[in-house]
Amino acid sequence: MTRRDADLHVHTTHSDGACSPCEVVVAAASVGLAAVAITDHDTVSALAIARPEADRLGVELVPGVEMTCEYQGREIHLLGYYFREHPALLAALGRLREDRAGRFAAMASRLEELGMVVDLTAVRRCFPRATLGRRHLAEYLFRTKQAASVREVFDRYLADGKPAEVPKARLDAFEAVALTREAGGVVSWAHPPHNLKLESLRALAEAGLTGIEVAGPGVQNRVGRRFRDWAARLDLVPTAGSDFHAPDRPGRRVGAYLCPQADLDRLRERAAPPA
Structure with missing residues (x-):
């Protein structure tokens, strides 16, 4: 070829x-x-x-x-x-990656403060090969029937400027x-x-x-x-x-x-x- x-x-x-x-x-x-x-x-x-x-x-x-x-x-x-x-x-x-890990945990915490149930061990089990980010949180909430769609999670909680979003290091x-x-x-x-x-x-x-x-x-x-x-x-x-x-x-x-x-x-x- x-x-x-x-x-x-x-x-x-x-x-x-x-x-x-x-x-x-x-x-x-x-x-x-x-x-x-x-x-x-x-x-x-x-x-x-x-x-x-x-x-x-x-x-x-x-x-x-x-x-x-x-x-x-x-x-x-x-x-x-x-x-x-x-x-x-x-x-x-490396500094950007360290911030990402802390940001993921902070977003999970904010979701819980807003009434969601986020089991980080379960999230990691759902996505065993992934480097976790906010899309995985949205997927988890959808899979656990806490939201009607991934888009709903972003629109209500995780999109930029929404209550569970945490700004990333740049x-x-x-x-x-x-x-x-x-x-x-x-x-x-x-x-x-x-x-x-x-x-x-x-x-x-x-x-x-x-x-x-x-x-x-x-x-x-x-x-x-x-x-x-x-x-x-x-x-x-x-x-x-x-x-x-x-x-x-x-x-x-x-x-x-x-x-x-x-x-x-x-x-x-x-x-x-x-x-």
Whole structure:
């Protein structure tokens, strides 16, 4: 099989995905991808597990991570690629993960204060392979018939600004770019907001941003064309990925959105060569 193109936005059970690192590599190989980037939220722990399977199947495993960041007062996500495991970058990611664990427990406590019954042991039993987050709390309340739907739990309790939601820690976007570049990597803006301003993109590009996601489930075609034009204007690499989390999400299977080989090559060339 001649392999081509890449999916540069894939999650596993090491953050909020439903499939193991090896399972997503197998999925990438089965659809003929040349490369796949595992971009778990604020962790790189899946990479070492996935690499032997990627080598066995002849798929390039792009080192990746999706970083929870703040820029101009709002949460954004930045995708780091081709970085080395630099101590400063790993420490910053570790702080975000520590906050996530405390945030999960705090949200469970707030739900109980609001009259819900949340058995954390039972929650973990329901999702044995997952890194737990607020969606798992919503799923648990739905499964235990304390809510009519997962959406109801978010709308009433867990969505941003609702009574059981706890704000998450965020890494300053400029710091995230600097740390990733210091680690030899490159950075692309994941699912940018539809109302992104060119000036905002330019400011991050001047600080070292390498790319912008122009195709994916969170990017409408019309908006993606605008982002592609801006990428050309600012000499950014257009990237694309499925934002895969689980096989049962329509339109978000591994390989549903592809980064062409030429753009993957450009991204790789802009990373620092191994020391």
